[in-house]
Amino acid sequence: MSTLTTHQQYDFPTDWNSIKDRIQEIEPIKYGSTRNFENGALTLLGPYISRGVISTKSIFEHIKSLDLEWKPIEKLIQELAWRDYWQQVWVEKQSQIESDLNFEQKAVLHSGVPAAIVEANTGIEAIDEAIEMFYKTGYLHNHMRMYISAICCNIGKYHWSAPAMWMYAHLLDGDLASNHLSWQWVAGTFSNRKYVANQENINKYFNSAQRNTFLDVPYEAFNNLEVPAELLQSKNSISEINYPESISPVDLEEKKTLVYNYYNLDPLWYEGEDVQRILLIEPAVFERYPISQKCMDFAVGLSANIKGIKIFVGSFTSLQTQLKDSEIVFKEHPLNTHYHGVQENRDWMTSVKGYFPGFFKFWNKAKKELVK
16 A cells, blocks of 8 residues: 555545455554554545445455454554444434533634634644645545644634534545544543644644644643634635436336435445345435535445446435335435335444443453454
């Protein structure tokens, strides 16, 4: 796997062969020691996991097949487990993840999204460059996501929810559980400890040498830091998107139908079987949880890997009515609770289910299955 050296190398092809190649290129040991650095050995598989093209289970099975010692690969497997953990929280808590979950966010002075974040104009070079490339590529390094979240919530004193939706809207790997709960972790509403990072930390991990920014302070200074002038203005950042063309009702067949959506674009689901395959795009979902045009186009591009896929733009109820008595099959997901038909389970790395108040309680149980 070629190690990233610049933002421009964040590239996300949509064809199935390229995705399979990317899985083969994972460097689990190198990932563990370099993942926090901008040019670390990242897997860049997040967008394909979030869109349900591949699963944490399939990636773990590939890593396991490499027959490597556990300790040096544990960090990558643990990061995969974080995804499963956040999903389990979402399954249990449902829409509660959209508001302060366990603790009320403290010292909130502003709402909306800092204009300096939206416009990539914070004055912190590494941050601004990353946001500019974010709009172009749909990707942010995980460490950078934490920096941005901390600036919004704990330096700018904004409530986490609006900036989290801004980030979700532009992430190719946008996932409400991973995104929103990570923001809550930073803001101190998932756990009661807030995350901050100073300029020295950013310089270390993002190959920068900048000084004299509003983050260029020792950590003890954050407790009494005034909101920087750069962060006082807010801005609305959500824009409308164009939906792909929907099939005509006359093109729908009355036969067993698999319903795909933004979170399930698995090309191997019932592979080779004679079924009808529908990508359901519900405008109501995207009005509630907006995404960028880039993200919509990426999802539609991924759906091309599903042989015979048809796109239906409308509500599930409308689709169900037009399918009449056809059997409908779909995968379990918190955004699918209004679906009716045969619900199938998603793939998970382990059998550990339910809500755990902290990741490591979940991990300790999951790890017992994974190290067998």
